[in-house]
Amino acid sequence: MAKVSNPDISFKQRLYALKNLPEFFKLVWLSSPWKTSISFFLRIVRSAMPVALLYVGKLIIDQVVQLNHHTAGGDQQELWKLVIIEFGLAVLTDGLNRMINLLDSLLGDLFSNYTSMRIMRHATTLDLDQFEDSVFYDKLERARQQTVGRTVLLSQVMSQIQDFISMAFLITGLLAFNPWLILLLLIAIIPAFLGESYFNSQNYALTRSQTPERRELDYVRYLGASDETAKEVKIFGLADFIINRFKTLSDKFYSDNRKLAVKRSAWGTFFSILGSMGYYVAYGFIIYQTINGKTSVGSLTFLAGSFRQLSSLMENMLTRFTTVSQGAIYLNDFLDFFEIKPKITVAEKPLLFPNPIRIGFTFENVGFQYHNSTMWANRHLNFSLHPGEKLALVGENGAGKTTLVKLLARLYDPTEGRILLDGNDLKAYSIDDLRLNLGIIFQDYLRYQMTFSQNIAVGNISEIHNKALIKKAAMESLADALAEKLPNNYDQWLGRRFNDGVELSGGEWQKVALARAYMKDAQVLILDEPTAALDARAEYEVFQRFAELTKGKSAVLISHRFSTARLADRILVLEKGVVLEIGTHAELLDKQGRYAELFQLQAMGYQ
Numbered sequence: 001m002a003k004v005s006n007p008d009i010s011f012k013q014r015l016y017a018l019k020n021l022p023e024f025f026k027l028v029w030l031s032s033p034w035k036t037s038i039s040f041f042l043r044i045v046r047s048a049m050p051v052a053l054l055y056v057g058k059l060i061i062d063q064v065v066q067l068n069h070h071t072a073g074g075d076q077q078e079l080w081k082l083v084i085i086e087f088g089l090a091v092l093t094d095g096l097n098r099m100i101n102l103l104d105s106l107l108g109d110l111f112s113n114y115t116s117m118r119i120m121r122h123a124t125t126l127d128l129d130q131f132e133d134s135v136f137y138d139k140l141e142r143a144r145q146q147t148v149g150r151t152v153l154l155s156q157v158m159s160q161i162q163d164f165i166s167m168a169f170l171i172t173g174l175l176a177f178n179p180w181l182i183l184l185l186l187i188a189i190i191p192a193f194l195g196e197s198y199f200n201s202q203n204y205a206l207t208r209s210q211t212p213e214r215r216e217l218d219y220v221r222y223l224g225a226s227d228e229t230a231k232e233v234k235i236f237g238l239a240d241f242i243i244n245r246f247k248t249l250s251d252k253f254y255s256d257n258r259k260l261a262v263k264r265s266a267w268g269t270f271f272s273i274l275g276s277m278g279y280y281v282a283y284g285f286i287i288y289q290t291i292n293g294k295t296s297v298g299s300l301t302f303l304a305g306s307f308r309q310l311s312s313l314m315e316n317m318l319t320r321f322t323t324v325s326q327g328a329i330y331l332n333d334f335l336d337f338f339e340i341k342p343k344i345t346v347a348e349k350p351l352l353f354p355n356p357i358r359i360g361f362t363f364e365n366v367g368f369q370y371h372n373s374t375m376w377a378n379r380h381l382n383f384s385l386h387p388g389e390k391l392a393l394v395g396e397n398g399a400g401k402t403t404l405v406k407l408l409a410r411l412y413d414p415t416e417g418r419i420l421l422d423g424n425d426l427k428a429y430s431i432d433d434l435r436l437n438l439g440i441i442f443q444d445y446l447r448y449q450m451t452f453s454q455n456i457a458v459g460n461i462s463e464i465h466n467k468a469l470i471k472k473a474a475m476e477s478l479a480d481a482l483a484e485k486l487p488n489n490y491d492q493w494l495g496r497r498f499n500d501g502v503e504l505s506g507g508e509w510q511k512v513a514l515a516r517a518y519m520k521d522a523q524v525l526i527l528d529e530p531t532a533a534l535d536a537r538a539e540y541e542v543f544q545r546f547a548e549l550t551k552g553k554s555a556v557l558i559s560h561r562f563s564t565a566r567l568a569d570r571i572l573v574l575e576k577g578v579v580l581e582i583g584t585h586a587e588l589l590d591k592q593g594r595y596a597e598l599f600q601l602q603a604m605g606y607q
Helices: 011-031 033-047 049-068 076-125 134-146 150-177 180-209 211-224 230-235 239-291 297-339 401-408 431-436 452-463 467-476 480-485 506-517 536-549 585-591 594-604
Strands: 361-368 378-385 390-394 416-421 438-441 524-528 554-558 570-575 578-583
Touching: 011 033, 011 076, 011 150, 011 297, 033 049, 033 076, 033 150, 049 076, 049 150, 049 297, 076 134, 076 150, 076 297, 134 211, 134 297, 150 297, 180 239, 211 239, 230 239, 239 297, 361 401, 378 401, 378 578, 390 401, 401 524, 401 554, 431 438, 438 506, 452 467, 452 506, 467 480, 467 506, 480 506, 506 524, 570 585, 570 594, 578 585, 578 594, 585 594
Parallel strands: 390 554, 390 570, 438 524, 524 554
Antiparallel strands: 361 378, 361 416, 570 578
């Protein structure tokens, strides 16, 4: 686990972090304007309740004393009016507390939902290679953590305002009697505030340093109890390995957290004793003044109650300040995520994708290097994809085939060189229009735990309700026969994550995934190992259908099967990210180069 670096957060840093609160309140307001307004109003009303109750209580006690001693001013009717008023204030206070808690709870859910959607929406604007960077993932994880529990910060800030107003009323009463009690109050509270501030700083530094390991802990937990991993965990006997790794990580977290919690508790007890001493010194002084006739018994209860509540409010406010500033510092993690900008930018006046394509795609000395990598995934790519041409990409694993098609789809921008489409740089085109005209299925396609129909519709989600198009796409990928065999046909849930879901075989899932590519009338189809999970007969049928459906369209096929590659118009052979050979199947065999070698090796496997 990484060591905590610069664990102390200064008071100045805490104050500076409060600059995040306006943006935070803006997000809360956007979550629900009227609930936010009502909550703020109710808290202002609630803030006047402590002093009102104390003052009415003072009047009641003074009336009781006067009636008991039969002195002037005693009035039973007035006494019972005051009791009724105090009862009303108590009921109102309880009602306000419940309404405020209800609104805080509702605002919490709304804020969590709203900010989660904001994170997802912003994440969709970022680049693919950013998701492949561990530092980015740490920022994303910290931002996700802030979507839950940040409404506690809202409640704390609103409570801070509420308590501040309450304190203003109570302080006015104390100043009228004994101004120096306020000084005593500060002396009693400040040590507790400093201690709380210090330990909150330590807690923030510790939590931040644990982010990478906590992600690993969540991943190990997933490995140990998931439908997707259960098979290999059993076959390879990984249970003990996974459990031991989880125990090592969780024990380390527990140990670090325990040390901090024990220190915090010990010092918290000491500071609490100091606070109690301050209160009882003031309480004793007020009693002394009452005994000597300088204040009434009612004033004694008012002053003692005011001091006790002020002590409690001030301690809460000072303690809450460290928590609020702590929360404001955590907000940096949330707001910083939205400061991450995509490197792939859209042109000011983007071009629409040409329809039809006239010249095609041209790679001019294209190279791509992953973030923090010294190796080139692709380098010196110089070739063209002509309109209506079928181009197969061949090469060993890690040769750069999938990276190449991601460049074509502008999931990545070249590190060097450029890609042209009909003579214009690919960067000049609308990204949305570009991807609308590309039908892409990657080898690691997702198996959505959704209905059969939805699994196909994700290929063109705007047509999710177009049943006819979904069935047409299923027919073209040969997945329609599978739908007919399912209990609920196209409405059948797939996968085992939810009730009544049906799991498909690898080949069946692949046909469903292929249907996604046929959901839109794309001018270019890109298929990454489209038949890897299919048997020989199914593969033949899929490619017969594919040949019919892609007449006049461009296509890029990534395949390890030469029976598939030879169907292409041209074959591009990649090795270590560089174009080694390009030509037709016959031309490459005649060259007796790398393609011919790989073809013969595979052919030997069938002899």
